[in-house]
Amino acid sequence: MDPFERVPLGGTGVTVTRLGMGLAPIGGLFTPVGDADAIGAVEAAWRHGVRFFDTAPLYGSGLSERRAGAALRGRDGFTLATKVGRRLVPGADPEQEIWTEPSGTAPAWDFSADGVRAQHRESLERLGLDRVDVLHLHDPDDHFEEALHGAAPALAELRKAGVIGAVSAGMNQSAMLTAFARTGLFDCFLLAGRYTLLDQSGLGDLLPECRRRGISVICGGVYNSGILADPGLNGTYDYQAAPPEIRARARAIAEVCARHDVPLRAAALQFPLGHPAVASVVIGMRSAAEVADAVAMAAVEIPGGLWHDLIRTGLLDAAVPVPGA
Template sequence: MRLRKIQKTSVSLTELGFGASVIGNLYRVTPAADAAAALDTAWDAGIRYFDTAPHYGLGLSEQRLGAALRHRPRDEYVISSKVGRLLVPNQEPRGVDTEGFVVRDDLRRQWDFSRDGVLRSIEDTLERTGLDRLDIVYLHDPDDHWRQAALEAMPTLADLRDQGVIGAIGAGMNQSAMLARFLRETAADMVMLAGRYSLLDQSALDDVLPAAQEHGKSVVAVGVFNSGLLSQDRPTEGMKYDYQDAPPELIARAQAIADVCEQHGTTLPAAAIAFPHTHPSIINVTLGMRTPEQVGRNVELHGQYIPDGLWDDLRAQGLIRSDVLMGHGGGRDERCL
């Protein structure tokens, strides 16, 4: 699996990454054996970038990921986690977490983008994973905390990066406008862009992607299925878009894109994974994977050949924006795993 370098750093990512939110019991229980088998399958397929966060399952995702990676050669993989939500004792537990994860709520999340909060969060993550270091650290959803995130948290991460403790730093969000500010106004090397550069939403072309190109920084794309609407060959009613029921007009548009994919001998989910890679600043697509079967399917989809004519036809039919860029830019690492 091809590696691509985070610009201006020494860190390289496989083009496909393993998103570990779902093995933190997102929406439903994932048995420990399934999570371990999924991670083993990803490793065997050549995936070497793994992303997690304290938020995911109140630490469960970090624990499971650490258990799977700790016996692997440390220099052969890249792991990222996030700061901004400290896990603290919950004085009023109700039994189950209320933020989408099926886990006990003995802990609760506490927003904290202070210097002390960042350092404590990283220390806690290292303890939960059992690893000696993190390669990438992102600020996690700082939407309502710009000032503290930009003026305290990011400089703290920059200090750790400059000391060689962390390889790269950035921010991850579901919006693109503030991510563009992080690229332009802070020491961030990269951002994790959720859902804003997909076959159904190219709004990142208005802010974060031009900022990345202008400043020579990198982007990791997540949420490329837009919560599920792009995950099947044929979209149907009842599928989700950005965590809600997809409106009829978006279902119709996804079906139209699926028709064009079929004409070019490919499928909607394969095109959804391939599409972000066409932008020169996007170096990785990370997908949530719960089982070995999901890993195998995603790896197969990622490996499918997508003809350039597909993008041309989608633009010509007004199904993607006419200003969509094509072709990788700088940062490619020709090594393959």
């Protein structure tokens, strides 16, 4: 694949590179990063040719947005996505212990229309930018009604006013995103972990619905939080220790990849782009080294025989679309 090819999101004028940079890690996900290294990672992605960046207020309670803005200010030609649904309020306790650097704020749920408009303004202030291109509703799993009747129409108003370019939602499940798709309000979705070499559950509902409606899908979590990057004994799956059956399946996929001299990471990164509804794959990167690795994996030439062997051995269903088919 060409990781720097630009493709549109739905029917909008917003375009994204096939490879996007997920900015959760530079918010201090799991281990501290620091301002200089975080900004350096974004600058490295820029030098390689990545032009799609995805952040959120949740990531480090504002640290990711601040660091992303510091790296991107003064540049042109990039597409930036952030998220709404959690408003940052004064407080020292993060929502989750996975965020390791203090920011002085903590997230509070808010999917109201007024809350969304306020969160958009506050994100621009943290970023130090005058525009973001894509706004995702962020994890509205337990807030469906408020997100549907408050947040989503407010995002559509911002799009109509030309303030943003695309309306989206980002979740770790496909069922609610499919319900959102049927409203006609959304241009794209960020689907995390549900269309990967280990989990194709998004193929049962969301991806066909988006294909029919011309809605683009951005795939995140394509390594399922680590097991498809390193299927060893300590591999993690959806942010927990991988169960034995998942580790065994990941190792079996890795063995097929090895027979074709293809890194497992390359196959995992490129697999989602075999579906015509998928516009981009977003990979979390915290350092220049991780940027270089993601770019290299995105550029690996994968022979069709690898996908054929995964299907032949029962590791992929024959109905799953694969790259180059």
